[in-house]
Amino acid sequence: MATRKSEHLRGAIREALEQEILTGERQPGERLDEQALASRFGVSRTPVREALHQLVATSLVELRPNRGAFVRQVSLRELVEMFEVMAELEAMAGRLAARRAEPAPLARLEAALKACESAAQSGDADAYYAENSLFHEAIYDACGNAFLASEAKRLHQRLKAYRRLQLRVPKRIGQSLAEHRLIVSAIAAGEEKAAERELRKHITIQGERFADFVSSVQRRDAAE
Amino acid sequence: MATRKSEHLRGAIREALEQEILTGERQPGERLDEQALASRFGVSRTPVREALHQLVATSLVELRPNRGAFVRQVSLRELVEMFEVMAELEAMAGRLAARRAEPAPLARLEAALKACESAAQSGDADAYYAENSLFHEAIYDACGNAFLASEAKRLHQRLKAYRRLQLRVPKRIGQSLAEHRLIVSAIAAGEEKAAERELRKHITIQGERFADFVSSVQRRDAAE
Protein backbone atom coordinates (compact mmCIF):
# COMPACT_ATOMS: atom_id res chain seq x y z
CA MET A 1 0.00 0.00 0.00
CA ALA A 2 1.16 3.55 -0.64
CA THR A 3 2.49 5.56 2.26
CA ARG A 4 -0.04 8.23 3.09
CA LYS A 5 1.69 11.57 2.87
CA SER A 6 -0.49 13.18 5.50
CA GLU A 7 0.13 10.49 8.10
CA HIS A 8 0.56 12.08 11.48
CA LEU A 9 3.90 12.09 13.17
CA ARG A 10 2.86 10.00 16.13
CA GLY A 11 1.76 7.25 13.77
CA ALA A 12 5.13 7.10 12.10
CA ILE A 13 6.96 7.19 15.43
CA ARG A 14 4.73 4.49 16.86
CA GLU A 15 5.42 2.22 13.91
CA ALA A 16 9.14 2.82 14.10
CA LEU A 17 9.31 2.04 17.82
CA GLU A 18 6.99 -0.94 17.39
CA GLN A 19 9.30 -2.34 14.77
CA GLU A 20 12.36 -1.84 16.93
CA ILE A 21 10.74 -3.52 19.90
CA LEU A 22 9.33 -6.46 17.94
CA THR A 23 12.60 -7.12 16.18
CA GLY A 24 14.38 -7.11 19.52
CA GLU A 25 16.49 -4.11 18.59
CA ARG A 26 15.20 -2.58 21.82
CA GLN A 27 15.86 -4.88 24.72
CA PRO A 28 13.08 -5.58 27.25
CA GLY A 29 13.40 -3.36 30.29
CA GLU A 30 15.16 -0.66 28.28
CA ARG A 31 14.04 2.83 29.08
CA LEU A 32 12.64 4.98 26.29
CA ASP A 33 13.72 8.55 26.88
CA GLU A 34 11.21 11.04 25.53
CA GLN A 35 13.70 13.79 24.85
CA ALA A 36 16.19 11.46 23.17
CA LEU A 37 13.49 10.03 20.92
CA ALA A 38 12.22 13.52 20.14
CA SER A 39 15.58 14.78 18.99
CA ARG A 40 16.25 11.55 17.13
CA PHE A 41 13.02 11.84 15.13
CA GLY A 42 13.45 15.60 14.82
CA VAL A 43 10.18 16.45 16.55
CA SER A 44 9.06 17.75 19.92
CA ARG A 45 8.21 15.61 22.92
CA THR A 46 4.46 15.84 22.30
CA PRO A 47 4.08 13.37 19.41
CA VAL A 48 6.64 11.08 21.05
CA ARG A 49 4.54 10.98 24.20
CA GLU A 50 1.42 10.17 22.22
CA ALA A 51 3.22 7.39 20.37
CA LEU A 52 4.44 5.92 23.65
CA HIS A 53 0.94 6.00 25.09
CA GLN A 54 -0.34 4.10 22.07
CA LEU A 55 2.34 1.49 22.63
CA VAL A 56 1.24 1.20 26.23
CA ALA A 57 -2.23 0.34 24.95
CA THR A 58 -0.80 -2.53 22.91
CA SER A 59 1.18 -3.72 25.96
CA LEU A 60 4.49 -3.31 24.21
CA VAL A 61 5.54 -0.57 26.57
CA GLU A 62 5.08 -0.15 30.30
CA LEU A 63 4.60 3.28 31.79
CA ARG A 64 5.73 3.78 35.38
CA PRO A 65 4.28 7.02 36.73
CA ASN A 66 6.82 9.82 36.86
CA ARG A 67 9.46 7.29 35.94
CA GLY A 68 9.12 7.04 32.20
CA ALA A 69 8.40 4.42 29.54
CA PHE A 70 10.11 1.05 29.44
CA VAL A 71 10.06 -1.78 26.92
CA ARG A 72 7.82 -4.33 28.51
CA GLN A 73 9.33 -7.53 29.77
CA VAL A 74 7.22 -10.47 28.62
CA SER A 75 7.79 -13.57 30.69
CA LEU A 76 7.85 -17.06 29.23
CA ARG A 77 4.78 -17.91 31.25
CA GLU A 78 2.86 -15.01 29.76
CA LEU A 79 3.90 -16.00 26.26
CA VAL A 80 2.67 -19.52 26.76
CA GLU A 81 -0.61 -18.10 28.03
CA MET A 82 -0.88 -15.88 24.97
CA PHE A 83 -0.33 -18.83 22.66
CA GLU A 84 -3.03 -20.72 24.53
CA VAL A 85 -5.52 -17.92 23.90
CA MET A 86 -4.35 -17.57 20.32
CA ALA A 87 -5.05 -21.26 19.78
CA GLU A 88 -8.57 -20.83 21.08
CA LEU A 89 -9.31 -17.82 18.92
CA GLU A 90 -7.92 -19.48 15.82
CA ALA A 91 -9.89 -22.64 16.52
CA MET A 92 -13.03 -20.55 16.88
CA ALA A 93 -12.34 -18.71 13.64
CA GLY A 94 -11.78 -22.01 11.86
CA ARG A 95 -14.99 -23.47 13.21
CA LEU A 96 -17.00 -20.44 12.11
CA ALA A 97 -15.29 -20.39 8.73
CA ALA A 98 -16.20 -24.05 8.23
CA ARG A 99 -19.78 -23.39 9.27
CA ARG A 100 -20.21 -20.48 6.86
CA ALA A 101 -17.85 -21.69 4.13
CA GLU A 102 -18.68 -18.90 1.72
CA PRO A 103 -17.12 -19.12 -1.75
CA ALA A 104 -15.23 -15.83 -1.92
CA PRO A 105 -13.32 -16.08 1.41
CA LEU A 106 -12.71 -19.75 0.68
CA ALA A 107 -11.11 -18.89 -2.65
CA ARG A 108 -8.85 -16.37 -0.91
CA LEU A 109 -7.93 -18.98 1.68
CA GLU A 110 -6.98 -21.49 -0.99
CA ALA A 111 -4.95 -18.83 -2.78
CA ALA A 112 -3.11 -18.10 0.46
CA LEU A 113 -2.40 -21.82 0.86
CA LYS A 114 -0.94 -21.95 -2.64
CA ALA A 115 1.25 -18.96 -1.82
CA CYS A 116 2.49 -20.81 1.26
CA GLU A 117 3.33 -23.83 -0.87
CA SER A 118 5.32 -21.70 -3.30
CA ALA A 119 7.24 -20.04 -0.50
CA ALA A 120 7.94 -23.43 1.09
CA GLN A 121 9.27 -24.84 -2.17
CA SER A 122 11.59 -21.88 -2.58
CA GLY A 123 13.00 -22.69 0.84
CA ASP A 124 12.91 -19.04 1.87
CA ALA A 125 11.96 -19.04 5.55
CA ASP A 126 11.21 -15.33 5.63
CA ALA A 127 8.93 -15.61 2.62
CA TYR A 128 7.10 -18.53 4.20
CA TYR A 129 6.79 -16.56 7.39
CA ALA A 130 5.09 -13.71 5.51
CA GLU A 131 2.75 -16.01 3.57
CA ASN A 132 1.95 -17.88 6.76
CA SER A 133 0.72 -14.65 8.32
CA LEU A 134 -1.48 -13.96 5.31
CA PHE A 135 -2.84 -17.49 5.45
CA HIS A 136 -3.93 -17.09 9.03
CA GLU A 137 -5.45 -13.71 8.32
CA ALA A 138 -7.41 -15.31 5.50
CA ILE A 139 -8.91 -17.69 8.04
CA TYR A 140 -9.88 -14.83 10.31
CA ASP A 141 -11.50 -13.00 7.43
CA ALA A 142 -13.40 -16.13 6.44
CA CYS A 143 -15.00 -16.56 9.85
CA GLY A 144 -17.72 -13.99 9.22
CA ASN A 145 -17.15 -12.33 12.60
CA ALA A 146 -15.30 -9.06 12.01
CA PHE A 147 -14.73 -8.47 15.71
CA LEU A 148 -13.16 -11.88 16.17
CA ALA A 149 -11.05 -11.23 13.09
CA SER A 150 -9.73 -7.96 14.48
CA GLU A 151 -8.98 -9.46 17.88
CA ALA A 152 -7.21 -12.40 16.31
CA LYS A 153 -5.14 -10.09 14.12
CA ARG A 154 -4.22 -8.02 17.13
CA LEU A 155 -2.95 -11.00 19.07
CA HIS A 156 -1.29 -12.47 15.99
CA GLN A 157 0.57 -9.19 15.58
CA ARG A 158 1.74 -9.28 19.19
CA LEU A 159 3.07 -12.81 18.80
CA LYS A 160 4.68 -12.04 15.48
CA ALA A 161 8.23 -11.54 16.73
CA TYR A 162 8.16 -14.69 18.82
CA ARG A 163 6.49 -16.83 16.16
CA ARG A 164 9.25 -15.95 13.75
CA LEU A 165 11.91 -17.60 15.87
CA GLN A 166 10.50 -21.09 15.80
CA LEU A 167 10.29 -21.31 12.02
CA ARG A 168 14.05 -21.76 12.14
CA VAL A 169 13.49 -25.26 13.44
CA PRO A 170 14.32 -27.67 10.61
CA LYS A 171 11.44 -29.45 8.92
CA ARG A 172 8.98 -27.24 10.76
CA ILE A 173 7.98 -25.51 7.52
CA GLY A 174 7.01 -28.73 5.79
CA GLN A 175 5.05 -29.86 8.80
CA SER A 176 3.33 -26.47 9.06
CA LEU A 177 2.33 -26.68 5.42
CA ALA A 178 0.85 -30.16 5.86
CA GLU A 179 -1.22 -28.82 8.75
CA HIS A 180 -2.36 -25.91 6.61
CA ARG A 181 -3.64 -28.33 3.98
CA LEU A 182 -5.63 -30.28 6.55
CA ILE A 183 -7.12 -27.05 7.86
CA VAL A 184 -8.19 -25.81 4.46
CA SER A 185 -9.80 -29.08 3.43
CA ALA A 186 -11.70 -29.22 6.72
CA ILE A 187 -12.99 -25.68 6.29
CA ALA A 188 -13.85 -26.23 2.62
CA ALA A 189 -15.75 -29.40 3.53
CA GLY A 190 -17.65 -27.55 6.22
CA GLU A 191 -16.35 -29.88 8.92
CA GLU A 192 -16.50 -27.59 11.93
CA LYS A 193 -15.03 -29.95 14.48
CA ALA A 194 -12.13 -31.00 12.29
CA ALA A 195 -11.28 -27.40 11.44
CA GLU A 196 -11.39 -26.43 15.09
CA ARG A 197 -9.30 -29.40 16.18
CA GLU A 198 -6.64 -29.01 13.49
CA LEU A 199 -6.23 -25.30 14.06
CA ARG A 200 -5.98 -25.70 17.81
CA LYS A 201 -3.34 -28.35 17.32
CA HIS A 202 -1.50 -26.21 14.77
CA ILE A 203 -1.16 -23.25 17.12
CA THR A 204 -0.53 -25.34 20.20
CA ILE A 205 2.39 -27.00 18.45
CA GLN A 206 3.78 -23.58 17.58
CA GLY A 207 3.44 -22.49 21.20
CA GLU A 208 5.12 -25.61 22.54
CA ARG A 209 7.96 -25.46 20.05
CA PHE A 210 8.44 -21.86 20.91
CA ALA A 211 8.43 -22.47 24.64
CA ASP A 212 11.04 -25.19 24.21
CA PHE A 213 13.15 -22.89 22.10
CA VAL A 214 12.99 -19.98 24.49
CA SER A 215 13.59 -22.01 27.59
CA SER A 216 16.66 -23.53 25.99
CA VAL A 217 18.00 -20.10 25.08
CA GLN A 218 17.01 -18.09 28.11
CA ARG A 219 17.92 -20.66 30.69
CA ARG A 220 19.97 -18.03 32.44
CA ASP A 221 16.90 -15.91 33.22
CA ALA A 222 16.02 -15.53 36.85
CA ALA A 223 12.62 -16.84 37.84
CA GLU A 224 10.57 -13.73 38.48
CA MET B 1 -11.32 1.80 47.17
CA ALA B 2 -9.80 5.06 48.28
CA THR B 3 -9.17 7.69 45.67
CA ARG B 4 -5.47 7.99 45.14
CA LYS B 5 -4.55 11.60 45.70
CA SER B 6 -1.62 11.50 43.29
CA GLU B 7 -3.65 10.00 40.46
CA HIS B 8 -2.84 11.74 37.24
CA LEU B 9 -5.40 13.98 35.67
CA ARG B 10 -5.74 12.00 32.49
CA GLY B 11 -6.65 8.93 34.51
CA ALA B 12 -9.47 10.70 36.28
CA ILE B 13 -10.72 12.26 33.07
CA ARG B 14 -10.59 8.94 31.26
CA GLU B 15 -12.62 7.26 33.97
CA ALA B 16 -15.19 10.05 33.99
CA LEU B 17 -15.67 9.94 30.24
CA GLU B 18 -15.68 6.16 30.25
CA GLN B 19 -18.46 6.21 32.79
CA GLU B 20 -20.49 8.72 30.83
CA ILE B 21 -20.15 6.74 27.62
CA LEU B 22 -20.91 3.37 29.19
CA THR B 23 -23.98 4.68 30.99
CA GLY B 24 -25.25 6.14 27.77
CA GLU B 25 -25.06 9.68 29.08
CA ARG B 26 -23.01 10.42 26.00
CA GLN B 27 -24.85 9.34 22.89
CA PRO B 28 -23.02 7.36 20.20
CA GLY B 29 -21.82 9.61 17.42
CA GLU B 30 -21.58 12.57 19.79
CA ARG B 31 -18.52 14.70 19.31
CA LEU B 32 -16.18 15.20 22.25
CA ASP B 33 -14.78 18.71 22.07
CA GLU B 34 -11.32 18.94 23.62
CA GLN B 35 -11.62 22.55 24.66
CA ALA B 36 -15.08 22.10 26.16
CA LEU B 37 -13.92 19.09 28.16
CA ALA B 38 -10.80 20.94 29.25
CA SER B 39 -12.71 23.87 30.65
CA ARG B 40 -15.29 21.57 32.19
CA PHE B 41 -12.64 19.61 34.08
CA GLY B 42 -10.68 22.77 34.81
CA VAL B 43 -7.52 21.59 33.05
CA SER B 44 -5.73 22.26 29.81
CA ARG B 45 -6.28 20.38 26.57
CA THR B 46 -3.20 18.20 27.06
CA PRO B 47 -4.53 15.72 29.63
CA VAL B 48 -7.89 15.69 27.87
CA ARG B 49 -6.20 14.65 24.65
CA GLU B 50 -4.30 11.89 26.41
CA ALA B 51 -7.49 10.62 28.02
CA LEU B 52 -9.25 10.59 24.65
CA HIS B 53 -6.40 8.65 23.09
CA GLN B 54 -6.67 6.06 25.83
CA LEU B 55 -10.37 5.73 25.11
CA VAL B 56 -9.57 5.24 21.45
CA ALA B 57 -7.41 2.30 22.47
CA THR B 58 -10.38 0.70 24.24
CA SER B 59 -12.54 1.34 21.16
CA LEU B 60 -14.98 3.50 23.10
CA VAL B 61 -14.02 6.54 21.09
CA GLU B 62 -13.30 6.96 17.41
CA LEU B 63 -10.74 9.49 16.24
CA ARG B 64 -11.24 10.93 12.79
CA PRO B 65 -8.05 12.69 11.69
CA ASN B 66 -8.28 16.44 11.99
CA ARG B 67 -11.95 16.06 12.76
CA GLY B 68 -11.95 15.23 16.42
CA ALA B 69 -13.09 12.49 18.78
CA PHE B 70 -16.53 10.91 18.60
CA VAL B 71 -18.31 8.42 20.81
CA ARG B 72 -18.06 5.24 18.83
CA GLN B 73 -21.19 3.89 17.23
CA VAL B 74 -21.39 0.17 17.89
CA SER B 75 -23.70 -1.60 15.49
CA LEU B 76 -25.98 -4.41 16.56
CA ARG B 77 -24.04 -6.74 14.32
CA GLU B 78 -20.78 -5.86 16.04
CA LEU B 79 -22.35 -6.37 19.46
CA VAL B 80 -23.58 -9.81 18.52
CA GLU B 81 -20.09 -10.61 17.30
CA MET B 82 -18.61 -9.39 20.57
CA PHE B 83 -20.95 -11.57 22.58
CA GLU B 84 -19.98 -14.51 20.41
CA VAL B 85 -16.29 -13.95 21.24
CA MET B 86 -17.12 -13.35 24.89
CA ALA B 87 -18.92 -16.71 25.00
CA GLU B 88 -15.85 -18.43 23.63
CA LEU B 89 -13.46 -16.77 26.07
CA GLU B 90 -15.71 -17.52 29.03
CA ALA B 91 -16.12 -21.12 27.91
CA MET B 92 -12.35 -21.42 27.67
CA ALA B 93 -11.86 -19.92 31.11
CA GLY B 94 -14.45 -22.31 32.54
CA ARG B 95 -12.79 -25.30 30.92
CA LEU B 96 -9.37 -24.34 32.26
CA ALA B 97 -10.80 -23.58 35.70
CA ALA B 98 -12.40 -27.04 35.78
CA ARG B 99 -9.16 -28.64 34.67
CA ARG B 100 -7.10 -26.96 37.33
CA ALA B 101 -9.77 -26.67 40.03
CA GLU B 102 -7.47 -25.28 42.68
CA PRO B 103 -8.95 -24.85 46.15
CA ALA B 104 -8.38 -21.12 46.73
CA PRO B 105 -9.87 -19.78 43.48
CA LEU B 106 -12.69 -22.30 43.83
CA ALA B 107 -13.52 -20.97 47.29
CA ARG B 108 -13.64 -17.44 45.94
CA LEU B 109 -15.89 -18.60 43.11
CA GLU B 110 -18.31 -20.23 45.53
CA ALA B 111 -18.30 -17.10 47.68
CA ALA B 112 -19.15 -15.05 44.59
CA LEU B 113 -22.02 -17.42 43.85
CA LYS B 114 -23.37 -16.98 47.37
CA ALA B 115 -23.18 -13.21 46.96
CA CYS B 116 -25.20 -13.53 43.74
CA GLU B 117 -27.80 -15.56 45.58
CA SER B 118 -28.12 -12.93 48.29
CA ALA B 119 -28.46 -10.16 45.76
CA ALA B 120 -31.07 -12.15 43.84
CA GLN B 121 -33.10 -12.74 46.99
CA SER B 122 -33.06 -9.04 47.80
CA GLY B 123 -34.56 -8.41 44.38
CA ASP B 124 -32.15 -5.57 43.72
CA ALA B 125 -31.29 -5.78 40.01
CA ASP B 126 -28.37 -3.39 40.29
CA ALA B 127 -26.86 -5.34 43.18
CA TYR B 128 -27.24 -8.59 41.24
CA TYR B 129 -25.64 -6.91 38.26
CA ALA B 130 -22.60 -5.97 40.35
CA GLU B 131 -22.28 -9.40 41.94
CA ASN B 132 -22.72 -11.02 38.56
CA SER B 133 -19.68 -9.15 37.28
CA LEU B 134 -17.64 -10.28 40.26
CA PHE B 135 -18.80 -13.87 39.72
CA HIS B 136 -17.57 -13.87 36.16
CA GLU B 137 -14.29 -12.30 37.18
CA ALA B 138 -13.87 -15.05 39.74
CA ILE B 139 -14.12 -17.57 36.90
CA TYR B 140 -11.47 -15.72 34.90
CA ASP B 141 -9.16 -15.64 37.90
CA ALA B 142 -9.68 -19.34 38.48
CA CYS B 143 -8.59 -20.32 34.99
CA GLY B 144 -4.89 -20.09 35.79
CA ASN B 145 -4.17 -18.10 32.64
CA ALA B 146 -3.58 -14.49 33.63
CA PHE B 147 -3.50 -13.29 30.06
CA LEU B 148 -6.85 -14.88 29.28
CA ALA B 149 -8.21 -13.38 32.48
CA SER B 150 -7.12 -9.89 31.50
CA GLU B 151 -8.52 -10.21 27.98
CA ALA B 152 -11.81 -11.54 29.30
CA LYS B 153 -12.05 -8.70 31.79
CA ARG B 154 -11.38 -6.20 29.05
CA LEU B 155 -14.15 -7.53 26.87
CA HIS B 156 -16.48 -7.94 29.84
CA GLN B 157 -15.89 -4.29 30.66
CA ARG B 158 -16.74 -3.25 27.12
CA LEU B 159 -19.98 -5.20 27.18
CA LYS B 160 -20.88 -3.95 30.63
CA ALA B 161 -23.29 -1.23 29.57
CA TYR B 162 -25.13 -3.48 27.15
CA ARG B 163 -25.27 -6.44 29.51
CA ARG B 164 -26.92 -4.28 32.09
CA LEU B 165 -29.96 -3.64 29.93
CA GLN B 166 -31.07 -7.20 29.57
CA LEU B 167 -31.16 -7.93 33.28
CA ARG B 168 -34.37 -5.90 33.26
CA VAL B 169 -36.08 -8.80 31.54
CA PRO B 170 -38.37 -10.45 34.12
CA LYS B 171 -37.27 -13.79 35.51
CA ARG B 172 -33.88 -13.42 33.85
CA ILE B 173 -32.16 -13.05 37.21
CA GLY B 174 -33.50 -16.32 38.54
CA GLN B 175 -32.56 -18.10 35.35
CA SER B 176 -29.10 -16.55 35.40
CA LEU B 177 -28.60 -17.72 38.96
CA ALA B 178 -29.59 -21.27 38.11
CA GLU B 179 -27.05 -21.24 35.30
CA HIS B 180 -24.40 -19.95 37.69
CA ARG B 181 -25.04 -22.90 40.00
CA LEU B 182 -24.62 -25.37 37.16
CA ILE B 183 -21.39 -23.68 36.15
CA VAL B 184 -19.89 -23.75 39.62
CA SER B 185 -20.72 -27.38 40.23
CA ALA B 186 -19.22 -28.34 36.88
CA ILE B 187 -16.01 -26.46 37.64
CA ALA B 188 -15.80 -27.82 41.18
CA ALA B 189 -16.30 -31.37 39.88
CA GLY B 190 -13.54 -30.84 37.32
CA GLU B 191 -15.92 -31.53 34.45
CA GLU B 192 -14.24 -29.54 31.70
CA LYS B 193 -16.76 -30.17 28.97
CA ALA B 194 -19.76 -29.40 31.13
CA ALA B 195 -18.21 -26.17 32.40
CA GLU B 196 -17.37 -25.13 28.87
CA ARG B 197 -20.81 -26.00 27.56
CA GLU B 198 -22.76 -24.30 30.36
CA LEU B 199 -20.73 -21.13 30.20
CA ARG B 200 -21.02 -20.88 26.47
CA LYS B 201 -24.77 -21.32 26.75
CA HIS B 202 -24.96 -18.79 29.58
CA ILE B 203 -23.26 -16.06 27.56
CA THR B 204 -24.96 -16.95 24.30
CA ILE B 205 -28.34 -16.58 25.97
CA GLN B 206 -27.31 -13.18 27.25
CA GLY B 207 -26.23 -12.17 23.78
CA GLU B 208 -29.44 -13.37 22.16
CA ARG B 209 -31.65 -11.76 24.78
CA PHE B 210 -29.73 -8.60 24.35
CA ALA B 211 -29.97 -8.65 20.57
CA ASP B 212 -33.73 -9.18 20.78
CA PHE B 213 -34.01 -6.30 23.22
CA VAL B 214 -31.95 -3.89 21.18
CA SER B 215 -33.59 -4.72 17.88
CA SER B 216 -36.99 -4.18 19.45
CA VAL B 217 -35.93 -0.80 20.81
CA GLN B 218 -33.79 0.54 17.99
CA ARG B 219 -36.06 -0.56 15.18
CA ARG B 220 -35.95 2.98 13.85
CA ASP B 221 -32.20 2.77 13.12
CA ALA B 222 -31.22 3.00 9.53
CA ALA B 223 -29.30 0.01 8.20
CA GLU B 224 -25.75 1.22 7.87
Place this chain on the structure above:
DNA sequence: CATCACGAAATTGTATACAAGGGCTTTGAC
Protein backbone atom coordinates in the same frame (compact mmCIF):
# COMPACT_ATOMS: atom_id res chain seq x y z
C1' DC C 1 32.08 3.85 58.70
C1' DA C 2 27.27 3.70 57.83
C1' DT C 3 22.98 5.97 57.56
C1' DC C 4 19.84 9.58 57.06
C1' DA C 5 18.56 14.08 55.52
C1' DC C 6 18.73 17.87 52.58
C1' DG C 7 19.39 19.76 48.01
C1' DA C 8 20.20 19.98 43.21
C1' DA C 9 19.56 18.08 38.67
C1' DA C 10 16.88 15.70 35.55
C1' DT C 11 12.63 13.92 33.88
C1' DT C 12 7.80 13.51 33.62
C1' DG C 13 3.29 15.90 33.70
C1' DT C 14 0.70 20.05 32.51
C1' DA C 15 -0.18 24.60 30.51
C1' DT C 16 0.07 27.79 26.84
C1' DA C 17 1.29 29.37 22.31
C1' DC C 18 1.68 28.56 17.42
C1' DA C 19 0.83 26.17 12.88
C1' DA C 20 -1.78 23.55 9.67
C1' DG C 21 -5.63 21.38 7.93
C1' DG C 22 -10.65 20.86 6.96
C1' DG C 23 -15.40 22.53 6.91
C1' DC C 24 -18.74 26.02 6.25
C1' DT C 25 -20.37 30.19 4.44
C1' DT C 26 -20.59 33.60 1.23
C1' DT C 27 -20.11 35.48 -3.09
C1' DG C 28 -19.69 35.48 -7.92
C1' DA C 29 -20.49 33.60 -12.40
C1' DC C 30 -23.16 30.98 -15.58
Place this chain on the structure above:
DNA sequence: GTCAAAGCCCTTGTATACAATTTCGTGATG
Protein backbone atom coordinates in the same frame (compact mmCIF):
# COMPACT_ATOMS: atom_id res chain seq x y z
C1' DG D 1 -31.65 30.21 -9.33
C1' DT D 2 -28.03 27.02 -8.80
C1' DC D 3 -23.48 25.47 -8.64
C1' DA D 4 -18.75 26.18 -7.79
C1' DA D 5 -14.79 28.27 -5.84
C1' DA D 6 -12.37 30.95 -2.55
C1' DG D 7 -11.66 32.74 1.94
C1' DC D 8 -12.54 32.87 6.84
C1' DC D 9 -13.06 30.46 11.10
C1' DC D 10 -12.80 26.72 14.05
C1' DT D 11 -10.58 22.59 15.27
C1' DT D 12 -6.91 19.48 15.71
C1' DG D 13 -1.86 18.67 15.69
C1' DT D 14 2.70 20.21 17.23
C1' DA D 15 6.10 23.05 19.65
C1' DT D 16 7.74 25.34 23.64
C1' DA D 17 7.60 26.87 28.35
C1' DC D 18 6.65 25.98 33.14
C1' DA D 19 5.63 23.14 37.41
C1' DA D 20 5.96 19.19 40.21
C1' DT D 21 7.85 14.96 41.56
C1' DT D 22 11.40 11.72 41.86
C1' DT D 23 16.04 10.28 42.04
C1' DC D 24 20.75 10.60 42.85
C1' DG D 25 24.60 12.87 44.99
C1' DT D 26 26.76 15.04 48.84
C1' DG D 27 27.48 16.11 53.35
C1' DA D 28 26.78 15.89 58.19
C1' DT D 29 25.92 13.22 62.21
C1' DG D 30 25.44 9.11 65.23
